[in-house]
Amino acid sequence: MSKAYYYILTKTNTMKSRIININVVLILFLLISCTTTDKDQKWKSLFNGHDLSGWDTFLSYQPESGNTTILGFNNDPEGIFTVKDGAIRIDGRIWGALTSKEEFENYHLRLKFKWGEKRYPPRENERRDSGILYHCVGEHGVQSDHWMRSHESQIMEDDCGDYHSLDGVMIDVEADTVDVNGNKNLKYREGAQLLKEVHRRVIKSETNEHPRGEWNEMEVIAKGNTITHIVNGKVVLQASNSSQIINGEKKPLTKGKIQLQSEGAEIFYKDIEIMIL
Numbered sequence: 001m002s003k004a005y006y007y008i009l010t011k012t013n014t015m016k017s018r019i020i021n022i023n024v025v026l027i028l029f030l031l032i033s034c035t036t037t038d039k040d041q042k043w044k045s046l047f048n049g050h051d052l053s054g055w056d057t058f059l060s061y062q063p064e065s066g067n068t069t070i071l072g073f074n075n076d077p078e079g080i081f082t083v084k085d086g087a088i089r090i091d092g093r094i095w096g097a098l099t100s101k102e103e104f105e106n107y108h109l110r111l112k113f114k115w116g117e118k119r120y121p122p123r124e125n126e127r128r129d130s131g132i133l134y135h136c137v138g139e140h141g142v143q144s145d146h147w148m149r150s151h152e153s154q155i156m157e158d159d160c161g162d163y164h165s166l167d168g169v170m171i172d173v174e175a176d177t178v179d180v181n182g183n184k185n186l187k188y189r190e191g192a193q194l195l196k197e198v199h200r201r202v203i204k205s206e207t208n209e210h211p212r213g214e215w216n217e218m219e220v221i222a223k224g225n226t227i228t229h230i231v232n233g234k235v236v237l238q239a240s241n242s243s244q245i246i247n248g249e250k251k252p253l254t255k256g257k258i259q260l261q262s263e264g265a266e267i268f269y270k271d272i273e274i275m276i277l
Contacts, residue, residue: 105255116266123264161204204236
């Protein structure tokens with residue numbers, strides 16, 4: 001074999017190898033791009049970072065203030081719900097909620113929250129409190145004049161991820177009975193006795209919050225009649241058989257709007273996204 005032929009053969013094989021390698025890289029790039037794009041497209045932002053488009057407000061009053069005049073729907077003269085530095089600021093002074101215009105079914109909701117400094121009567125000396133209400137249905141204010149019928153993933157200092165029932169909605173949940181400050185409470189534990197038609201507080205399995213002043217991520221997964229609460233990546237509560245009573249008959253509760261509570265404490269929300277499952 002001549003040197004010239006050997007050189008041409010070597011160069012040809014090298015070029016073929018390079019072409020094959022380039023093609024492999026291109027194929028991998030396209031596959032990764034398509035996968036990433038598909039994944040990203042599933043998440044929908046519920047907050048544009050600039051204003052409250054896509055949301056309505058409902059405000060009642062400050063409890064124990066002597067004033068029980070309900071401000072009502074989209075009437076916020078004191079600016080309880082505003083946008084500051086790319087986040088939703090909920091002042092907390094007047095109780096109520098920011099409510100999604102849309103309702104959702106079979107979804108994965110995630111958001112970040114951070115506490116502010118302000119606290120107001122009658123909770124000025126208590127732990128800061130807010131919450132994610134989901135599967136919100138019916139009229140505004142049916143729960144204590146403040147909120148819609150719904151499930152709640154609690155956002156409260158040291159209690160993030162607890163379950164609360166608003167206006168009598170129910171779940172089946174595996175839980176133990178525990179003593180908390182002399183009171184009997186339910187606490188979620190996977191594998192515990194399955195309790196049916198629970199419509200009271202259920203304490204999350206463990207605390208997984210960041211220190212006050214830092215951002216926390218909260219997630220709610222609602223699929224069919226099941227619900228899951230996640231705090232900073234840790235599953236802290238799961239339940240099934242989401243339901244409500246309508247005209248004396250038990251009915252599934254599997255969809256509704258989302259509310260972010262105003263409940264006596266300043267709080268900030270951002271990166272609010274939802275994925276339909």
